Amino acid sequence: MKKEENEQRLQRLKQIVSNLPEKPGSYQYYDENGEIIYVGKAKNLKNRVSSYFHKEVDRYKTKVLVSKIQNITYTVVNTEEDALLLENSLIKKYKPKYNILLKDGKTYPSICITKEYLPRIFSTRNINKKFGIYYGPYSHLGSMNALLEFIKKTYRPRPCKMPITKEGIAQGKYKPCLEYHIGNCAAPCVGKQSVEAYMEGIREAQEILKGKTRSLQKATFNEMQKAAEELRFEEAEVLKRRYQALETYASKSEVVSHVIDNVEVFSITNDEKIAFINYLHVTNGTIDQAQTYEFKKKLEETEEEILSLGIVQIREQRESKSKEIIVPFELETPLKDVLLTVPQRGDKKKLLDLSVMNGKQYKFDRMKSVEKLNPEQKQTRLMKELQKALKLEKMPYHIECFDNSNISGSDAVAGCVVFKAMKPSKKDYRKYNIKTVTGPDDYASMQEVVRRRYTRMMEEETPLPDLIVTDGGRGQMEVVRQVVEDELHLHIPIAGLAKDNRHRTNELLFGFPPVVIGMKTDSELFHILTHIQDEVHRYAITFHRDKRSKHALHSELDDIKGIGPKTKDLLMKRLKSVKKMKEADLQTLTELLGANKANLVYEYFHQELGRLEEKT
DSSP states (O other): OOHHHHHHHHHHHHHHHHTOOSSOEEEEEEOTTSOEEEEEEESSHHHHHHGGGOTTOOOHHHHHHHHHOOEEEEEEOSSHHHHHHHHHHHHHHHOOTHHHHTTTTSOOOEEEEEOSSSOOEEEESOOOTTTEEEEOOOSOHHHHHHHHHHHHHHHOOOOOOOOOOHHHHHHTOOOOOHHHHTTSOOOGGGTSSOHHHHHHHHHHHHHHHTTOHHHHHHHHHHHHHHHHHTTOHHHHHHHHHHHHHHHHHHHHSOSSOTTOOSEEEEEEEEOSSEEEEEEEEEETTEEEEEEEEEEEOSSOOOHHHHHHHHHHHHHHHHTOOOSEEEOSSOOSSOOTTOEEEOOSSHHHHHHHHHHHHHHHHHHHHHHHHHHHHOHHHHHHHHHHHHHHHHTOSSOOOEEEEEEEEEETTEEEEEEEEEEETTEEOGGGOEEEEOOSOOSSOHHHHHHHHHHHHHHHHHHTTOOOOSEEEESSSHHHHHHHHIIIIIITOOOOOEEEEEEOTTSOEEEEEETTTTEEEOOOTTSHHHHHHHHHHHHHHHHHHHHHHHHHHHHHHOOGGGGSTTOOHHHHHHHHHHHOSHHHHHHOOHHHHHHHHOHHHHHHHHHHHHHHHHHHHHHO
């Protein structure tokens, strides 16, 4: 691959990675032939996948993998455990090349049940089918070890490597070892446990390794009930503990109930021009296939029409044989020999919700990708959203927001920030010193600033804003309306951002009388509006602080003609305070400043003292 082509490939992949969600899930890497070459799981998809493309990655095998990647897909799930199960399902289904090669040059381990007289159960990477029966391979060592630990605690297969024979047991050749005394083995080698009971445990362990945990659990429950009825209470207690252990293990090994087998899930997420249909396939309670398809709209097709057509096309493409399909709503067109289910609760509803979440995430990622290439598209979308929410006549391209700042009415100022196309236009920001208001009257200050702002814009024939946003609730909106509509006779829409009792913005108000506009506080549009509010607050308070600072820096020395900043700094450095300057004699000041400046300072302070003495 040429250097330019490789750079373009990496840039395209990084673009995909930048849009990944920060949620748990499984990710899949594809080669140039469209085949899956690696499957992984992540607690945070974006963080995990982006780590493959860091410059500091120095592992050779990781670099080899990255050099082969041509495309990336992913599936979002609810928990990290679900991501692990999905990863295992996809690895077993597609057998990706690099899931093995990138495991330190070794194959994944498998669990072996030996063909000995008293079989052993252990993990191994060396496969020899003459020696035993193998289950796996397991891509995640943690899940495999947990399974082995469960089998060891529940059935206690012998951990020793001693070659045990039927004849040796009959002849009494063996003795109980430490594993028996610490409870890890029932010592079938010396007859402490019958061979039949030991082999029954091995058989049940095989059922678990085959994934038939639920059927084994049911059989154990029936056996427990029978033992209790026959008053074999000690045996029933052992079976009860085994049943509970099986229940715990089974519940952890499924995304949903194991009874959901060979079922497909379809959901639809709409856009103006494109519909997104998410597809999941579930086997034994675990998702083993997942993909989102795009359908471009030609006419004004309904969701029912699009989903019905999509189901037929996707099933035909995948050569589906599933007899049950989970869908979000009833479809008028039935499918031959297929049951359509619209779940309201339970595990099937959980799968439908998961499908909907993946469809929405895919739509969101696609939109983000397009908007990164064309930022103006995002701005237009947000302006249209605001126009629709407020039912405005035109898109709010030009938005202005005002805020006051003062302390007990002193140094009262106000600020106006301007946003154009949902972005700050700082060259249009304006600062105002409050001139006509005495004391801390926010409403009167707001009216003064708004009046001055729009009177001047009208005189200069400057384009007026499409929307005014007030940093306050109903009161602020009303005083602004009185100036804009009643006094100036302008028709500019006015909205307000109101805060809750914790001083957090939680409502968008619009209209007269104002009403709350239904908008999620975590939506992108609401974040933009609160950003405008934060920006005007920052701008006004910064102006106020600057004004206060200038006043604070003023001192009596500023009033002495002929004394500049350097002289003032020198006096403050040597004499520390104005009081000591007043008490200093002429000789001290002359040694410090020279004759001319010493006379200016001395005469100023002593004239001040003379005036004070005359008054007294």
